[in-house]
Amino acid sequence: MDATVxxxxxxxxxxxxxYTSSLGSDNEKLMRAKELVESLYIKAEDGADMMAISMDPEFGAAGALIGELAAEPVLTPEEQASTETEGDTASDGAVPPASIAAAGYHMAYDSMTPAVREKQGRYYSRIFELEEEAENAVHFNTLLVEDxxxxxxxxxxLIEAAKETLKQAEDIYSPTVNYQQELVAETYAEVSSITELEFHGTLMAELSNVEHEWDALFIEVIxxxxxxxxxxxxxxxxxxxxxKLRNSHRFMAEFMGITWNEVFADPRYLLFWNNVFWPRIPAEKRTKYGVNSAEGWRDLLKEKFYDPFVKDEPVPQPDPSKAHVRLWRKVFPxxxxxxxxxDPPRPVIERH
Incomplete structure (x- = not known):
């Protein structure tokens, strides 16, 4: 029989x-609905596909009758108690068949593009195998968890997405992105439950968001x-x-203990300057000034657009005692x- 049917x-x-226990097995609409459903079952078992079943007049009639049953007058409690319910699914305390619980998976699978189905197909094949093994919907859901x-x-x-993000991030030279995605792939490969996936995923994302923002602010300030x-x-x-330039000339030395030379000696800023900032300098400007390298642009800015405007200012001196940063409540050079x-010194978050 066709799975969707x-x-x-x-x-x-x-x-x-x-509806049998509430309406009684002799309810005319209920009896007719049962006849139509069983007739459709026979046709489906004989090979009728979804198109044939959906076009069959009995299909529409069965659906309409089932909708009408909700408006039928129910039996009194005494009548319901005395109603013969042998073989009645609902009164036997039975649960829906596995196919009902699995319906959403079939719909999702049928709606997939070939590319998505190629990636996800093996999971759905296993789900459908469990559906065949299951005795009912509860058993099916239990098998899904156990399997x-x-x-x-x-x-x-999630692991594939982390690896793909890591590959795409090669051009942005972000140490925080690299660390986060490498950690995601490593951590997810070691967990053994969906609960752990959710916990570690949320934890890593929150910590990473702080580090991304911290890194952006560091680049801006230094x-x-x-x-x-x-x-x-x-x-x-x-x-x-x-x-602003003159104020910054004084401020950076007083506040962070660094001058122009220390800025361009910092490995993090150089990573940004050489690989992110310099490539964005338009070709016409490079030609205009005859500059062909990140170092050349650095020297151009200092000689023509920095030094001339602070030549009457006192020469600031670096102060290593002030040149420090604070990350995760710890201080570092x-x-x-x-x-x-x-490799950020992330705080240990304990579960209680």
């Missing part, structure tokens, strides 16, 4: 049986001096831009930032 007819049969197919169906796409110089190159020496992001 079986799901629908099983659902019809269960619905009809469910682990739902767990694997949840875990494998790169304040070249950013000010870049703004003057782009928009000209407007008073507010020059004022500033030049260790890239190492920290490659």
């Amino acid at each position: 079986k799901q629908i007819l099983d659902s019809f049969r269960f619905s009809v049986d469910n 682990g197919v739902l767990f694997e169906m949840s875990r494998e796409p 790169g304040l001096l070249p950013t000010c110089a870049q703004a003057i190159e782009a928009f000209g020496p407007m008073d507010d831009l020059v004022g 500033l030049h260790k930032t890239l190492d920290l992001l490659n």
